[in-house]
Amino acid sequence: MYAIIATGGKQYKVSEGDVLKVEKLNVAEGDAVTFDQVIAVSDNGLKVGEDVANATVSATVVGEGKGKKVIVYKYKRKTGYHKKNGHRQPYTQVKIEKINA
Template sequence: MYAVIKTGGKQYRVAAGEKIKVEQIAADVGQEITFDEVLAVGNGSDLSIGAPLVSGASVVAKVVSHGKHDKVRIFKMRRRKHYQKRQGHRQGYTELEIGTINGAGKSKE
């Protein structure tokens, strides 16, 4: 069984037992989080697609850790203009372990 959830402005396809890294969530390590924004739930050949959300569906996940991704280096330069700018960025993430997927039947309008 799998589900498509929405968090942090992105969509993720998740299955029970998987570990995923999502945008930083304000939660403690070990805390359980419930995602109610479920866009689709699939089980084998059966697929329930929401319009826009699947009613009654939810995904429970446990916070494993917090961290930062690798540094992204930004370099801007204008040739012959004596202009160079260096910048870096490290995006924070929350690692989740997907627990249970509670699927429901019909889509919500």
């Protein structure tokens, strides 16, 4: 059984027991999170639309952190303009506990 959920502007295919990194949530470590934006649920066939209107996915927060550094380098030729910048995107790591279809 799996579900497709939307959070942080992205979509994730999740199953029970999965651990995944989602965009930063304002939740403390160890707390429960409920994802109510369920796009599809698959158990003995795929259900979408009004069939999953009341579906939710329950998860617990495992931890928080920052992703790998992405280097942003700006350069304009002939002018001596160079600018190097780095960015590390924060994330929240969650473990999927139950899919309520």
